[in-house]
Amino acid sequence: MSKRTAVMAALVPALLATTVGLTPAHATPRAPAAVVTLTYDASAAGPWSDSIAQAVRNWNDAVHNVRLEPAGSSGSADYVYEATSGWPEATLGPIFPGGYGDVQLGQQAVNEGYDATRITAHETGHILGLPDDYSGPCSELMSGHGPGTSCTNAKPDAAEAAQVDSNYAAGLAAAHRPRHQVVIDVWSGRTRTGSH
Ligand SMILES: [Zn+2]
DSSP: OHHHHHHHHHHHHHHHHHHHHHSOTTOOTTOOOOOEEEEEEEEEOGGGHHHHHHHHHHHHHHOSSEEEEEOSSGGGOSEEEEEESSOOEEEESOOOTTSOEEEEEEHHHHHTTOOHHHHHHHHHHHHTTOOOOTTSOTTOSTTTTTTOTTOOOOSOOHHHHHHHHHHTTTGGGGOOOOOOEEEEOOOOOSOOOTTO
């Protein structure tokens, strides 16, 4: 934790300085905010690497105010993808540069028959600040396991993309947020009973 804190302390002023430096002196106050670049580390995601690459492409194709890119080094990443044996879970963002997000790509959801790329794109949606909407249609990413295992859609719909663009519309000016919560997704169509 102390190492990351040190990295953040070093990174945030550098990013802010860069943003200020890019703004021309004669820019109007209404100039659009710079695109926010979020970096990720997938070095611990093992078999999910293809799904991560596709999910990232899908998000980058759909939104304009934030861009996802592999981190130059794992210690500098704004969020991480990691393979786990449990249920998928993710930090509920929006995550900003210098913050910390964690996506756990849980094998248990794949074992239940859900599409790995849809799972990855859904969990990435949490990083970008979208909540779950399990009752939504397959055309939504954030409906998650709701539409069942036959749903393999891994692209956000227009409303989801618009919400993410809105979350990042102010650029780095919106970066100071309260502590994030973690969303745990049980990707299962089974009815849960008992006290488990
Ligand atoms: Zn979810």
